Amino acid sequence: MTIRTPLRTITAMGGALLLMLLTGPDAGAVEPAPDDVRPVLQGEEISGGGNLGDAVELSSGTQYLDEFSAGTLHYRIPREIDHSTIHIGVTTLGQDGEGDSVRVETGTWEGDLCSSDTISSSAAGFRDHLRTTHVAAGPPLDGGADGACGSSEEIVLTIELTMDPEDSRSVGEPVEILVHEEPRPVRLGTLPPPDEDFDGGEWQDIGRNVAGALEVTPSRSFGGAPELEPGSTYDVTIHPGETQIFRVPLDWGQRLQAEAYFPEPDEALADQLSGMGSVALMAANPLRAGLDHDSGAPSMSSSSQHRVSTGPIRWFNRESSHAMLAGDHFLVVTADQHDSGEDVSMLYRLTLDTFGEAGDGAPEYPEGHEDAWPVFEGGEVTADRSGADALSRISALGDSSAVVAALATVGLLLLGTGIVVLVRVIRDPRPLPESAPQTFVPHSPGPHPPGPRPPHGQSPSAGPPPQAGGPAPWGHGPQHR
Numbered sequence: 303m304t305i306r307t308p309l310r311t312i313t314a315m316g317g318a319l320l321l322m323l324l325t326g327p328d329a330g331a332v333e334p335a336p337d338d339v340r341p342v343l344q345g346e347e348i349s350g351g352g353n354l355g356d357a358v359e360l361s362s363g364t365q366y367l368d369e370f371s372a373g374t375l376h377y378r379i380p381r382e383i384d385h386s387t388i389h390i391g392v393t394t395l396g397q398d399g400e401g402d403s404v405r406v407e408t409g410t411w412e413g414d415l416c417s418s419d420t421i422s423s424s425a426a427g428f429r430d431h432l433r434t435t436h437v438a439a440g441p442p443l444d445g446g447a448d449g450a451c452g453s454s455e456e457i458v459l460t461i462e463l464t465m466d467p468e469d470s471r472s473v474g475e476p477v478e479i480l481v482h483e484e485p486r487p488v489r490l491g492t493l494p495p496p497d498e499d500f501d502g503g504e505w506q507d508i509g510r511n512v513a514g515a516l517e518v519t520p521s522r523s524f525g526g527a528p529e530l531e532p533g534s535t536y537d538v539t540i541h542p543g544e545t546q547i548f549r550v551p552l553d554w555g556q557r558l559q560a561e562a563y564f565p566e567p568d569e570a571l572a573d574q575l576s577g578m579g580s581v582a583l584m585a586a587n588p589l590r591a592g593l594d595h596d597s598g599a600p601s602m603s604s605s606s607q608h609r610v611s612t613g614p615i616r617w618f619n620r621e622s623s624h625a626m627l628a629g630d631h632f633l634v635v636t637a638d639q640h641d642s643g644e645d646v647s648m649l650y651r652l653t654l655d656t657f658g659e660a661g662d663g664a665p666e667y668p669e670g671h672e673d674a675w676p677v678f679e680g681g682e683v684t685a686d687r688s689g690a691d692a693l694s695r696i697s698a699l700g701d702s703s704a705v706v707a708a709l710a711t712v713g714l715l716l717l718g719t720g721i722v723v724l725v726r727v728i729r730d731p732r733p734l735p736e737s738a739p740q741t742f743v744p745h746s747p748g749p750h751p752p753g754p755r756p757p758h759g760q761s762p763s764a765g766p767p768p769q770a771g772g773p774a775p776w777g778h779g780p781q782h783r
Contacts, residue, residue, distance in 0.1 A: 339544040342526075343478040344526075344683065345364075345478050346364060347367050347368075348368050350368050352373050352375075358378070360378070360379045360481045362388070365480055366481075367684075372470070377459040378458055380456050381456065385441050385452055385486040387486070388408070388484075389484060389627070389775065390479065391436050392406050392421075392480075393590045396428060396430040397433075401471050402472040403421065404421050404433060406421070408437050408457055409439075409457070409458050410457065414454075417437040421433045428592070432545065434586065437775050459479075486668070493663060493665055495618055499613055503611070506559060525681035526547075527630075528549065530654055533655050534653070535652070538650055539649050539650075542639050542646055545634065545635075547632055549630050549632055550633060552630075553664070554628045554660070554661055555616070555659055555664065557611070561653045563605065563650060564601070564605060564607065566603070575646065575648075576602060577644070579599065579639060582596070582635070582637075585610040585633060587629075588631065589627070593624055596609050614662075626775075627675075630676075635650075
């Protein structure tokens with residue numbers, strides 16, 4: 303006999319095992335690790351300059367991903383449209399307890415301060431899950447002379463941690479940066495004044511379609527958020543520590559109402575909810591800045607609900623609110639960790655609706671810039687550990703008893719086949735036939751044979767949302783540093 307058939311069996315089985323390890327699902331049958339419920343930040347990967355001379359250029363309509371350093375990060379944003387407003391959204395992960403604060407500023411090369419904000423370790427609406435801010439640099443809102451912030455050819459953006467680098471917990475953590483350049487509207491005097499009820503005013507009934515509730519898979523990133531249909535109810539399940547993000551397009555003149563309703567728990571669930579932290583519902587604008595939020599601990603004896611309501615989207619709202627740009631808005635639902643680390647499956651019903659006539663009070667932009675909704679590209683790079691490499695997958699498989707059992711079975715089969723081959727070779731040590739291919743072929747010098755060569759070896763602000771007293775995107779107007 304020859305040993306080719308058993309060897310082929312071993313090779314095939316080993317290849318199948320290797321293929322399963324390298325190309326199988328990221329986590330296989332493994333339950334998500336605790337960090338897998340954290341928000342995901344995305345964008346085109348960049349590294350901000352360590353000083354002004356090395357400031358990295360950013361472009362409008364792009365989403366970037368950087369990470370905090372021990373020093374200040376510097377960026378420059380060329381103005382491509384005369385008299386435009388440059389909007390910048392900054393999002394990073396929240397921190398529990400007393401963490402780092404983040405200082406964000408826009409200005410000019412001449413030293414004029416256009417806007418600034420400092421966001422603390424956790425934002426009121428996002429709890430300890432996310433930190434966001436929205437700053438801008440542009441002409442005065444009254445239509446007067448542009449000033450330095452509205453006429454400079456470039457805007458300078460700086461982002462820095464306010465903690466001592468030696469004590470900082472955020473160095474190396476991701477930071478997501480959005481850039482949107484908005485043209486200067488014509489005929490500002492015809493636009494509606496700012497809305498006085500920035501929290502949406504009196505709540506209007508939006509119903510709750512329990513029987514017709516839809517299913518939806520939430521996202522952990524803004525870029526991957528599923529779009530929700532106004533007037534609909536969705537059944538969703540959330541776990542402690544989880545962040546869930548949904549998308550709702552809003553046009554000028556429209557406002558959003560949403561409710562997260564948690565049914566009365568049964569006795570078993572009520573026991574699990576003991577020690578459960580707060581659950582929060584947040585509404586955010588296209589640059590991720592908070593508009594309204596509501597939070598509280600889930601009730602153990604009755605149903606509970608959290609509601610958010612935004613004011614209508616108007617251009618002049620930017621004087622004191624972030625409800626100032628039409629485009630994709632977001633609903634974010636977060637659940638704090640359980641005191642004991644226990645996993646609890648909490649069902650809730652998310653109902654939403656929009657009010658107001660789409661396009662009412664829309665600004666008229668100059669010719670050629672009519673489509674000025676914020677749209678961001680560059681979300682291909684993700685600050686997330688879910689895209690595990692082969693070694694990570696192999697390591698992760700050790701947590702799954704089902705996969706371990708399968709690997710043990712394959713291993714025993716391989717071992718048994720090897721023993722059979724060894725015994726047969728010992729008992730019948732006949733040489734291979736002369737026609738059999740040789741195991742080793744001497745290498746002959748000379749050029750590589752024709753044909754393809756084998757591939758080379760791969761070896762959120764500390765206080766309430768801006769409408770409740772926080773800074774507007776323009777801060778207090780241009781100042782000189």
